[in-house]
Amino acid sequence: MTAPAPTRRGRWIERWDPEDEAFWNATGERVARRNLWFSVLSEHIGFSVWTLWSVLVLFMGPEYGLTPADKFLLTSLVTLVGAVVRVPYTFAVAVFGGRNWTVVSASLLLVPTVAAFTVMQPGTSFSTFLLVGLLAGIGGGNFASSMTNINAFFPLRQKGWALGLNAGGGNIGVPVIQLVALAIIGASGGPRVLLGIYIPLIVVAAVLAALFMDNLASVRNDTGAAKDAARDGHTWIMAVLYIGTFGSFIGYSFAFGQVLTIQFGRTPLQAAYLTFIGPLLGSLIRPLGGRLADRYGGARITLWNYVGMAAATAVLIVAGMQKSLPLFVSVFVVLFVLSGLGNGSTFKMIPGIFQAKALAKGLRGEAAVAHGRRLSGASMGLIGAVGALGGVGINLAFRQSFLAYGSGTGAFVAFLAYYGLCFVITWAVYLRRPIGRAPATASAAEEKAQLSYAEV
Structure with missing residues (x-):
């Protein structure tokens, strides 16, 4: 069985059924993987542009006239915009098509990059830096549209791996831009050199997406899906959990270099030698997190992962109080990995989760798959947006902690409490087994769905 040739302008595929093993083995997997690789490239550049200012602030010495609090505020606002635009970016895939929107969203990255290239010099006002930094936030939206698009291409049994690889390949844009910045700083180059490198890369990503990606006609614009996802409690529960994981990743990516320069007195070059390690390993391991979740259940992996994150944070508090840079950096890297x-x-x-809820409604076969895909795709944008807001919270928490205590210890105490809350939520909602028999009013399907949450 082969996929029909696109019949509409813009590389549209009319029939797509990844749950049909014959279709998947014949041509579906090949097409899905091709779209995955070019989606990763575009999302990778998007993450680099989004986190651009976490690197640029290291170039901004005393001659720029910015205080540490100014820099934390700048990176917080960049993170905020990246979180907010994830919502419209999610639904843009259904409006324009995954391939078409990837081309547009990749091309839009030229705006903040060229703008930063223009204003990046001493004497520029702080308000101008804030405005240009806000533009860079659009790079955060590429994640949401990319994940929604790839979610539609792969069967449920491979979504953990595919989504993990797609997101991990995007996340790795954070350490890559930090490594490029390290090389430029080490060679006594300026920030405009860094920006000049990324401008042609953005063009390449947009052109390759136009040439090799596809749109799925089955992904229709469905405002009802967005409303249904927003009304579902699991969307917001998962958003809280995603704040703890992705919010930590992106927040620490923006803040790590500043913490090293402010709390431990590292120079920008010394900080740059260290900041890329955590985001790099955290990005590379994300597909493994998805693969482990495919095998053992995402809820189980998430639960014990929060135990590890809480333990690492507790050690960071001790390391900060003892001013032990080696312990602080090594454990911070562990926290990035987790x-x-x-x-x-x-x-x-x-x-x-949404597949289990479809089964609880009595849906079976393709109807259950379509229902689960519809709501999970819509919810990913909302969850991704709220999760990215965690990065805003982390930068604001560091800002307040340094203003109040002169160190990041106060912020880490707050993070430790949040990880404990996420542990409790994961256990209570997705892993706690019902005590005794299910109520007589509960259907067998509802009971089965409740018990199967541990496998999601």
């Missing part, structure tokens, strides 16, 4: 692992496991839970 956040990446949790990113993969939490996002794998989303399609599984």
Whole structure:
């Protein structure tokens, strides 16, 4: 069985059924993987542009006239915009098509990059830096549209791996831009050199998406799906959990270099030598988090991952109080790794949860798959947006902690409490077995769905 040739302008595929094994084995897998690789490239560049200012602030010495609080505020606002635009980016896939929107969203990255290239010099006002930084936030939206698009291409049994690989390949844009910045700083280059490198890369990503990606006609614009996802309690429960994983990843990515320069007195070059390690490992391990969730259940992996994140945070508090840079950096890297692992496991839970709810409604076969795909795709944008807001909270928490205590210890105490809350939520909602028999009013399907949450 082969996929019909596109019949509409813009590389549209009219029939797509990844749950049909014959279709998947014949041509579906090949087409899905091709779209995955070019989606990863575009999302990778998007993440690099989004986190651009976490690197640019390291170039901004005393001659720029910015205080540490100014820099934390700048990176917080960039993160905020990246979180907010994830919602419209999610639904843009259904309006324009996955391939078409990837081309548009990749091309839009030229706006903040060229703008930063223009204003990046001493003497520029702080308000101008804030405005240009806000533009960079659009890079955060590429994640939401990319994940929604790839979610539609792959069967449920492979979503953990596919979504983990797609997101991990995008996340790795964070350490890559930090490594490029390290090389430029080490060579005594300026920030405009960094920006000049990324401008042609953006063009390449947009052109390759236009040439090799596809739109799925089955992904229709469905405002009802967005409303249904927003009304479902699991969307917001998973958003809270995703704040703890992805919010930590992106928040720490923006803040790590500043914490090292402010709390430990590292120079920008010394900080740059260290900041890329955590995001790099956290990005690389995200697909493993999805793969482990495919095998053992995302809820189980997420639960124990929060135990590890809480333990690492407790050690960071001790390291900060003792001013032990080696311990602080090594454990911070561990925390990055755990956040990446949790990113993969939490996002794998989303399609599984809505599939279980479809079964609880009495749906079976393709109807259940379509219902689960419809709501999980819509919810991913909302969950991704709220999760990215965690990065805003982390930067604001560091800002307040340094203003009040002169160190990041106060912020880490707050993070520790949040990870404990996420552990409790994961256990109570997705892993706690019902005590005794189910109520007589509960249907067998409802009971089965409740028990199967541990497998999502």
